[in-house]
Amino acid sequence: MINETYKEMLGKKSVIRSLSEFATKRGTEIGYDNVFDYSLGNPSVPVTENFTKVMINLLQHENPMALHGYSPTLGNPAFKEAVASSLNRRFAMSYKPTHIFPTSGAAGAIAHALRAVTKEGDEVIVFAPFFPEYIPYITGTGAKIKVVKADTKAFQINFEEFEKALTSNVKAVFINSPNNPTGIVYSEETIKKLADILRDKSKEYGFDIYLISDEPYREIVFDGKTCPYPSKYYDYTLSCYSFSKSLSLPGERIGYVAVNPAIPEAETIVAMCGQISRGTGHNCPASIIQQAVAKVIDETSDLSVYERNMNILYDELTSLGFEVVRPGGTFYIFPKALEDDAVAFSQKALKYDLVLVPADSFACPGYFRMAYCIDTEKVERSLDALRKFVKTEY
Amino acid sequence: MINETYKEMLGKKSVIRSLSEFATKRGTEIGYDNVFDYSLGNPSVPVTENFTKVMINLLQHENPMALHGYSPTLGNPAFKEAVASSLNRRFAMSYKPTHIFPTSGAAGAIAHALRAVTKEGDEVIVFAPFFPEYIPYITGTGAKIKVVKADTKAFQINFEEFEKALTSNVKAVFINSPNNPTGIVYSEETIKKLADILRDKSKEYGFDIYLISDEPYREIVFDGKTCPYPSKYYDYTLSCYSFSKSLSLPGERIGYVAVNPAIPEAETIVAMCGQISRGTGHNCPASIIQQAVAKVIDETSDLSVYERNMNILYDELTSLGFEVVRPGGTFYIFPKALEDDAVAFSQKALKYDLVLVPADSFACPGYFRMAYCIDTEKVERSLDALRKFVKTEY
Numbered sequence: 001m002i003n004e005t006y007k008e009m010l011g012k013k014s015v016i017r018s019l020s021e022f023a024t025k026r027g028t029e030i031g032y033d034n035v036f037d038y039s040l041g042n043p044s045v046p047v048t049e050n051f052t053k054v055m056i057n058l059l060q061h062e063n064p065m066a067l068h069g070y071s072p073t074l075g076n077p078a079f080k081e082a083v084a085s086s087l088n089r090r091f092a093m094s095y096k097p098t099h100i101f102p103t104s105g106a107a108g109a110i111a112h113a114l115r116a117v118t119k120e121g122d123e124v125i126v127f128a129p130f131f132p133e134y135i136p137y138i139t140g141t142g143a144k145i146k147v148v149k150a151d152t153k154a155f156q157i158n159f160e161e162f163e164k165a166l167t168s169n170v171k172a173v174f175i176n177s178p179n180n181p182t183g184i185v186y187s188e189e190t191i192k193k194l195a196d197i198l199r200d201k202s203k204e205y206g207f208d209i210y211l212i213s214d215e216p217y218r219e220i221v222f223d224g225k226t227c228p229y230p231s232k233y234y235d236y237t238l239s240c241y242s243f244s245k246s247l248s249l250p251g252e253r254i255g256y257v258a259v260n261p262a263i264p265e266a267e268t269i270v271a272m273c274g275q276i277s278r279g280t281g282h283n284c285p286a287s288i289i290q291q292a293v294a295k296v297i298d299e300t301s302d303l304s305v306y307e308r309n310m311n312i313l314y315d316e317l318t319s320l321g322f323e324v325v326r327p328g329g330t331f332y333i334f335p336k337a338l339e340d341d342a343v344a345f346s347q348k349a350l351k352y353d354l355v356l357v358p359a360d361s362f363a364c365p366g367y368f369r370m371a372y373c374i375d376t377e378k379v380e381r382s383l384d385a386l387r388k389f390v391k392t393e394y
Numbered sequence: 395m396i397n398e399t400y401k402e403m404l405g406k407k408s409v410i411r412s413l414s415e416f417a418t419k420r421g422t423e424i425g426y427d428n429v430f431d432y433s434l435g436n437p438s439v440p441v442t443e444n445f446t447k448v449m450i451n452l453l454q455h456e457n458p459m460a461l462h463g464y465s466p467t468l469g470n471p472a473f474k475e476a477v478a479s480s481l482n483r484r485f486a487m488s489y490k491p492t493h494i495f496p497t498s499g500a501a502g503a504i505a506h507a508l509r510a511v512t513k514e515g516d517e518v519i520v521f522a523p524f525f526p527e528y529i530p531y532i533t534g535t536g537a538k539i540k541v542v543k544a545d546t547k548a549f550q551i552n553f554e555e556f557e558k559a560l561t562s563n564v565k566a567v568f569i570n571s572p573n574n575p576t577g578i579v580y581s582e583e584t585i586k587k588l589a590d591i592l593r594d595k596s597k598e599y600g601f602d603i604y605l606i607s608d609e610p611y612r613e614i615v616f617d618g619k620t621c622p623y624p625s626k627y628y629d630y631t632l633s634c635y636s637f638s639k640s641l642s643l644p645g646e647r648i649g650y651v652a653v654n655p656a657i658p659e660a661e662t663i664v665a666m667c668g669q670i671s672r673g674t675g676h677n678c679p680a681s682i683i684q685q686a687v688a689k690v691i692d693e694t695s696d697l698s699v700y701e702r703n704m705n706i707l708y709d710e711l712t713s714l715g716f717e718v719v720r721p722g723g724t725f726y727i728f729p730k731a732l733e734d735d736a737v738a739f740s741q742k743a744l745k746y747d748l749v750l751v752p753a754d755s756f757a758c759p760g761y762f763r764m765a766y767c768i769d770t771e772k773v774e775r776s777l778d779a780l781r782k783f784v785k786t787e788y
Contacts (some may be wrong), residue, residue: 001565003511042463043459046457056450056454060450064446068441069437070645105677107672107675107676115400119395137675140672250462250463251462251464251678253679268404272397275404276400278403280505282498283501286680287646288646
């Protein structure tokens with residue numbers, strides 16, 4: 001008998017995917033160049049040339065048995081060492097390689113981090129709006145998801161609602177900054193306040209509440225700023241990272257969990273991740289990818305296109321009268337729709353070949369997401385369509 | 395609070411790992427060349443040169459966005475197509491690409507297959523002796539493991555015990571042929587009889603019992619034979635494969651689940667695997683590895699060393715008086731120890747720098763496993779130690 005739980009999940013088709021399929025189909029009719037597809041959060045710039053060189057060099061000169069052989073259960077030592085020293089250098093942390101667990105991208109990182117610090121029936125807080133894939137990540141562990149309503153003024157944290165939600169059933173709090181879908185970077189003030197509350201409540205409840213920080217957009221930050229590193233502000237933090245966006249390697253499934261060394265059981269948590277892998281069949285990321293990324297650890301693709309696109313769209317959207325908070329990073333922008341029903345709004349936009357994602361599935365109805373990881377030239381061409389859409393329909 | 399279940403798993407150190415660590419340590423004392431390490435099932439021959447060429451060619455000529463971009467949720471189309479047509483060609487099956495789900499090696503394949511066809515509390519039958527990692531694979535899904543005692547005469551299936559165990563709580567039966575640890579290939583007769591029983595009981599119980607077939611050693615078969623393909627004999631079969639052994643790519647984590655097209659819900663099961671991945675954070679194998687393996691789908695490394703080693707060891711073991719069934723494949727051999735306690739036996743062997751794995755953890759006490767995926771020259775040098783060990787101690 002097939003498992004009905006997973007079968008039922010099939011029925012719930014993702015809005016993003018449906019829209020993306022529409023865009024592809026429409027592309028076959030009018031040419032994909034003429035579809036202003038803002039649906040998918042897929043990097044639009046290639047990996048660095050150096051990464052390709054490093055890969056070829058490994059294939060040409062490394063012993064194939066070492067190159068393609070099993071990684072140790074807790075990951076390739078060179079990769080773990082490279083990640084730890086990079087984080088230490090950049091964020092004044094003191095990770096050892098034993099605090100780093102390599103994973104299949106951020107998805108693997110989050111799946112391991114959640115299993116390590118929650119058990120069946122625990123509650124995990126997430127802040128709206130949030131990436132809908134967090135739901136299967138969390139419920140897949142047996143934990144329950146508890147959503148804190150959005151702070152729609154600034155898309156920081158709605159602390160009033162958060163404090164109400166933070167009961168003693170909550171074992172972990174989940175954040176994502178820079179944020180998908182809002183593009184907002186949590187301010188140092190936000191993170192400090194969050195850390196203070198978590199410390200107070202941990203004391204009150206007699207156990208340490210874990211912070212799970214999903215940071216795949218950490219390197220895509222605008223205006224020359226950097227993103228505050230949450231683990232620096234709150235010890236009980238598991239940082240989940242992926243090289244999908246910073247190095248444009250989403251298909252190669254490479255990321256990690258970094259466990260704050262101040263946690264007394266930090267190394268145990270990493271070792272536990274190895275045990276968690278046994279049950280889920282995850283094992284390590286591909287050996288050659290771990291070895292290659294270790295050699296280019298501080299490189300990123302040329303990410304400047306995202307800031308350029310953001311500025312063009314932000315200016316146009318505000319001049320068209322949209323209520324929108326200026327993104328501090330990522331490749332997303334999150335305006336309020338021009339009518340209450342963002343689904344209806346997005347449907348109308350399709351008539352102008354504009355593919356916008358209504359934010360209902362991000363737990364923030366009335367807003368929509370634009371993923372501007374596309375060529376700047378196309379963003380510029382889309383402005384006419386955007387103007388026409390707004391002026392005709394509203 | 396960290397999850398105690400996973401923490402407790404840490405305490406249970408694997409015998410194989412402990413022995414392998416002993417071998418490494420002893421190697422630093424007397425030179426690893428002088429340690430006759432038969433503990434680890436790790437391929438000892440390199441991947442084909444053509445695979446390396448294909449990888450370099452992809453890196454040099456493929457668009458990096460396509461090469462390293464997200465695979466579709468259900469896997470890279472070229473890989474799925476290559477697997478389906480290879481299986482069809484070799485085993486006269488009729489898979490379509492939509493029946494193939496790419497996974498992170500056999501571990502990922504088994505984890506998905508089990509979740510697709512069992513639910514919390516169901517029972518899954520395995521036949522002793524079996525690879526101990528099956529335990530976390532099965533219990534990790536919430537199912538219970540039910541062990542059928544070994545047929546120690548031929549290491550085929552103990553059908554008497556099997557029929558007793560096959561109650562209506564059993565939703566899936568797990569097989570592994572060619573087998574780790576015995577090296578035995580299930581005969582066509584065994585598989586036909588197994589299929590008949592499963593069909594009969596499925597009818598009796600009113601649901602289809604699934605067969606989960608773990609086949610990473612399918613290509614390592616001796617005496618010019620081939621291994622009967624279980625899915626050919628029983629429709630409700632999910633075949634789990636890995637290229638770890640056939641192509642010597644264990645670290646690259648590439649394998650698949652192939653769902654028999656005769657199952658009415660076959661394509662649904664593949665789609666469900668995509669949903670299962672969401673919760674476990676698995677996602678696809680690395681994109682470049684899927685694309686490269688698709689191009690070398692019918693290649694194997696030069697696997698002849700394993701047969702050569704088997705013959706040398708089998709002859710020596712029998713001439714020393716060991717009770718041992720001649721392996722039909724893999725790189726394992728599974729003799730009966732020369733005393734009842736195989737752990738004590740293996741401990742004594744260490745004095746002769748022979749690293750043998752007692753089979754208690756394989757649910758078959760009194761036997762031991764030798765993994766002869768090492769250089770033939772070393773196998774030959776080990777024979778003196780083996781003779782000395784047996785003659786001195788027994």
